[in-house]
Amino acid sequence: MATKDEVPCVRQSHELSEGERKATHKRREKVLLCLEKLGIRCEQNKVPNIVVLGSGGGLRAMIAMLGTLVELKKQNFLDAVTYLCGVSGSTWCMSLLYENQKWSEKLMSLEEELFESLSNSSWHIEKAEESLEEAAQDELYSLTDFWAAFFVYQVVQQFDENELADHKEASETGINPYPIYAAVDNEKLSEKGGNFPGTWFEFTPHEAGYTALGAFVSTRHFGSEFEEGKLKEKKKKHICYMQGLWGSAPGNKEETIKYIRDSIARLLHLRGSFLSFAFERSPETFMTYQSILLLLDLQLCAVSGSDPKEVFEKLMSVLSDEGQSESMKLCTAIRDSWAKKTREERMASCAELGKQIEKEFGVYLEKGRIPEEELPPSQAVVLCSVWNFLKMVYKTVLCVLSWKWGTIHNFLYKCSNIKPSYLVENETISLVDAGLAINSAYPLVLRAQRQTDLIISFDFSDGDPFETIKKTASYCQENHIPFPNIEDQKMDGNNPSDCYIFRGDNSCPTVMHFPLFNNVNCSGKVEDYRTRFATWHMSFPGEAIKDLLKKAQLNVSNNRVKIQNEIMRLVLSSRTRKSQK
Incomplete structure (x- = not known):
């Protein structure tokens, strides 16, 4: 009671x-x-x-x-x-x-x-990943979920x-x-x-x-x-x-983004063979992930003040596969105006580009884009697991771009x-x-x-x-x-x-x-x-x-x-x- x-x-x-x-x-x-x-x-x-x-x-x-x-x-x-x-x-x-x-x-x-x-x-990184994939199913997933499962769990060891x-x-x-x-x-x-x-x-x-x-x-x-x-x-x-x-504030923004980027890289490495399996069946998904991770690197350049030239070259190479997309046009405009922008304006531009990429290519993250019914049951289970993992990574990067922390339902709503x-x-x-x-x-x-x-x-x-x-x-x-x-x-x-x-x-x-x-x-x-x-x-x-x-x-x-x-x-x-x- x-x-x-x-x-x-x-x-x-x-x-x-x-x-x-x-x-x-x-x-x-x-x-x-x-x-x-x-x-x-x-x-x-x-x-x-x-x-x-x-x-x-x-x-x-x-x-x-x-x-x-x-x-x-x-x-x-x-x-x-x-x-x-x-x-x-x-x-x-x-x-x-x-x-x-x-x-x-x-x-x-x-x-x-x-x-x-x-x-x-x-x-245990496996426990952290499991928690994140579950949390990412929620519409209010934020960097707090990632921070809790990775940073805090590693620090307090519980x-x-x-x-x-x-x-x-x-x-x-x-x-x-x-x-x-x-x-x-x-x-x-x-x-x-x-x-x-x-x-x-x-x-x-x-x-x-x-x-x-x-x-x-x-x-x-x-x-x-x-x-x-x-x-x-x-x-x-x-x-x-x-x-x-x-x-959620033990370091500055550059340290925090770098930590998140390194943690994602570690997760992607551990999932290597399974990711290859998914990307082979959906090249569009591979392109989407390449672009979103490069955008995370670009955000890090914006925060740290480092040279973004190489990141822009890789990102535009990926986006060019889609022809004259709005994402490609926006990326070009951001590159050309980068030197004239302030740190805050550069970060805002990265967030804007992230929204555009999500709008155009986010559809490739839907399970329906890969016909699981054509796969043997064992492979379908693997693919489903990989898909949940990729969604979590994708949502994490988008949260970095918008700097979304601690978002929860407002108990005072209406x-x-x-x-x-x-x-x-x-x-x-x-x-x-x-x-x-x-x-x-x-x-x-x-x-x-x-x-x-x-x-x-x-x-x-x-x-x-x-x-x-x-x-x-x-x-x-x-x-x-x-x-x-x-x-x-x-x-x-x-x-x-x-x-x-x-x-x-x-x-x-x-x-x-x-x-x-x-x-x-x-x-x-x-x-x-x-x-x-x-x-x-x-x-x-x-x-x-x-x-x-x-x-x-x-x-x-x-x-x-x-x-x-x-x-x-x-x-x-x-x-x-x-x-x-």
Whole structure:
């Protein structure tokens, strides 16, 4: 029987979900016991809401988040935490931990298990391909599907086909902090930027939706097709897909396209003999694939600024087989005007050509173009398999050309009484990595209903370790959200200290900010560590993983007294603070 948080309908309210309210209320019992062990006396109705934030940063963030949580447990602080909130790589760590219903009690053994998993490859390309072919059957297939099956699966070394809603038991008993995962609406981010509250989208085991707009749906039904607030068709989004959605921005566009191109080349190589069989029976299909893959190479030239001459020659040679097609004419025009165009205009031209090729030659991807009934049954099965594979590759390339990420059904489509009205107009929405807005999900934990008292922020970002808190200060100022003044403290991004404390008046939470690499845990080697653990890495050697875990742990152990003092200060002043909520 479905719980109230699983009912397939839209909830419009700024209040927390019933599931979250019950879970965090239960968690207070654990927090109160933890405070007593720390020697901090606290009344039951004055228990503070402490949040741990983990930023994005790819595999580096995933490992550092694990090390941070382990040390928080060792120092007896983890059980004082009400919420655990992550972006990108931190969400990879979180989603793996919440598979275990008592993970916070088993962190040491789970750390060993994850270390072994990350040190020894258990990724299987066959599994990735199978998942992609299944995903490509959906009309809303996007690069997020590809990213989840290839990049994220390779990085985390697990392909979790459960759903986020399956983590309810690990979130409701009070044993673990309550988890919040972040994403942003790509269209609103592009249109209005990260300071627009409607950009932010949150996920918990109970609900998913627009934080500041108060529009939610059961997590169990996230991605499903809705109309007028009612479920039309259930669609399952497994955790591996969610990890791809949350962590879809580990590198720049050139690196990402190159990775996708190399991955497709690897798949085509593995399918070599089967592809030859299909192409022999349909030369038109072979031509279509040649053109679309060359167009992907052309897009890479547009992004990287490399010379496209050779790619144009090959592409026009393929298209000329079709005579004076519109694709050939358009390709010629793009080639002749290439030097005069900006990077963005070149990319747009590639996308336009991709649409034209799809319009003219996409018909060759239909099964009916090859008479399977004339084949022996065994060959027909092979051909069907190859066709599904080719469709997936074709759709992936088209997604690259249009830069299509995180496209899902809009659960608010045609929903009545939803404001602002733009939320109900489109059948789909596009969700992407929240790191593209603010690389730590402050807007989610600053939601007034969560009554956050202390934010312990661990910044695993690449580059300026203060960018997240600076962007948050700007976000809060623009949206009239209470936040501490950060301007009084010197923040040297090139040589940061290991702990910064920002306090305000009783209307806002205190923020403790911990840059991952700093002049305490890697004195004189901050830049060396940033280079060594760059975001784009898909794996690290075992010794490097241990080193990174240690650096993250030092940020907690070296500041144990500061953390305890802030919690103590918070509890002592809680009467004043709680009375104003």
